[in-house]
Amino acid sequence: MRILGINSVFHDPAAALVVDGDVVAAAEEERFSRRKHGKQPVPFSAWEQPERAAAWCLREGGISAADVDVVAFSYEPTLVDNGLDGLDPGWEDLRTTYAERAPRFLRTALPGIEHARSRFVPHHYAHAASAGLAAPFGDCAVLTADGRGESTSMLAGEYRYGKLEVHAQQRLPHSLGLMYEELTEHLGFHRAGDEYKVMALAAYAKPAHLSDFAELVRVADGGFTVAPIDWERWAPRRRPGDEMLTAHAELAASVQVRLEEVLLELTRWLHDRTGRRHLAMAGGIALNCVANTRIADEGPFDEVWVQPAAGDAGTALGAALHVAAESGEAVRPMSGADLGRGFGEAELAAKLDAARVPYERPDDLAEEVAESLARDEIVGWFQGRAEFGPRALGHRSLLAHPGHAGNLERLNDVKGREQFRPIAPMVLTERAPELFGRGPIPSPYMLFVHDVAEEWRDRIPAVVHVDGTARIQTVDRNREPLLARVLDAFAARTGLPTVVNTSFNTAGRPMVDDPVDALECFGASPIDLLVLGPFVVRRPGVRR
Template sequence: LDLVRWLHGRTHDSVLTLAGGVALNCVANSRIAREGPFARVWVQPAAGDAGTALGGALLLSAGEGDEPEPMTGADLGRDWSDAELGAWLKTAAVPFERPPDIAGTVARALADNAIVAWFQGRSEYGPRALGHRSLLAHPGHAGNLERLNDVKGREQFRPVAPMVLADRAAEIFDGPLPSPYMLFVHDVAPAWRERIPAVVHVDGTARIQTVDPAREPLVARMLGEFERFTGLPVVVNTSLNTAGRPMVDDPRDALECFGSSPVDLLAIGPYAIRRGDLFRTDFRGDDAGGLR
């Protein structure tokens, strides 16, 4: 706080931009936003050592006369077409289906307390899962924190985070909004703490991700359908990986993670693979949906 006050006195800017490993400290970021002199605090999503690659690229491009565009999201990685994903599933010889709406299918599974591996669009830059490579669960069951830590093979004290529609966040969470990169902590409104216990830290806070429907229409539709089923506009979101392994990137990673961990459903592009169907033999890998 002393440093940011000193910096504000030197620059008189209204926006503070942070990077570096220290900027992954969500508690510190939130105190700076709440108690510091800047009107807005922005933290880039890969604010660790690996994020210096982005700074290096921006510096070189600026030196060549390019004017960088605003960063609209962290989904800067690789992408696969529906046809490519279908080919991966056929090669893997796993039973799959193509439901009319993958977002609705996932929302229904989550409402039934399934754990879902969610692989959609481009992979993300940085250490946070932000709705492209995620493990999802129902926030209304406190035991889902333990379930997810068991799936990931990590210590039970590790928390998981909530994703919430941006226009619903203020009624549930008090803190810097919007928060699309999950880099601040927010106080959870007392009336909501017992409704979404899986994502509430022991001090009554949560590290939230806000979802803008214009930016993330598929995730937003899933959240809307989940609220329609459960009355909760919040879903548990944690990274799609297991302990000691990097976040899932390509379809092979997704299939290996799904095959080696107790996840109920893999939503990969428009396709769904259900745990129970892996033991069936009456399936065909075709464009009609994969399952007889």
């Protein structure tokens, strides 16, 4: 069966194609529109469909819109309870109307799709499927948490014989995600988009108000309650660009630690209910890699897997997987996060020729890149299919030398980011235990933090956060042979088995997705070497 999954109601609109239980393609609309997060998560944008992402998924699968059997939408409008707090007062009916009419909107964008059946999948069921059905270990426990779905903000359950069994859901207005969004906005960041900045800020202070938040956020039987919060009680509201005070960092730390504690209690409850050894997670909260590490390290499960596209984009994939499983198809796990667009050598050369930039094809690309990195140059790295989800995983990355502390500030300047935000390392899986501890290894999707070994902290200062941790990506030599050769060659030159890996983009822009995006970013940023497949472009004046 050919199933097109669609996420369109809130933010991060995306499409995914699942054929006979196999994940064929998945992409976010932002990579095509070049608008960060695709759209604003407001009711009057809910009509917008990920039409370019959907059209590309069909092309990648070699089918037309008329060949699609089912379109699975990751939102069930009949589940919205307008009597609940936590919805958008005065506007929720509009969102629901647009969600109900989503099939009609999509038919306008994709002629021929009207022959397909439409299925509305509950939002948290879609999150659950994106984790539990895509994970590498079969039947497992599953936990999802975010701001909100139709009327819930959390689901705890398990997969038995490939089918979801729900043990608990948390009704609105109680929501860990909405609480974190409110804090994000109070601290002067963009709500429903900048929550990762709050997680980074939390490392700069102690959780001075933890006891207060233990009273405000309580765990119940398979759920929780969140009392109304007056954020001004602990720190003044910060406007964008204002000075960041210690009080702001202490507030961030307090909420972050309480979030971790609540998630740990929920996972223990879920383990007691299911007896499962494995846990799969999704939802925006599952992008909190600090909390994920505590769950993996202190929680009751032997293994924790997090969907790389854990946010709402992943529900496009989850909706398709859910329908496939409910239809009796054998669903196979994700093989990796590289589910987006890829370009052949001829296509890349044609784009370079059209741009009229001088380029070359080195005899040994890995050695060429390692030499550039060893000279402390910044490398724009564009290889293979684009990543699905918010993390750059060695396909659309900026690479740099981790041994120079100034490269943190340098890369944050290149990307237009706040200086308190860390950058991450990539390391070969077999070398990771030498440098990093506590978090799970392998960690291919950069969704956990790891403690950096004391003897390595001064050697790779650019990737060590203020609390001594790093959000690592492990590289599998068999799956990523070219990247592994770069790491080997860099280690041979410097003695360092890791390089900086951060997303290939600048502030307020999505990650580059096609070669033109990469060329534009290279032209507008102080990147020294651009790698497009087998080709390299050097910035004028950069030595060879």
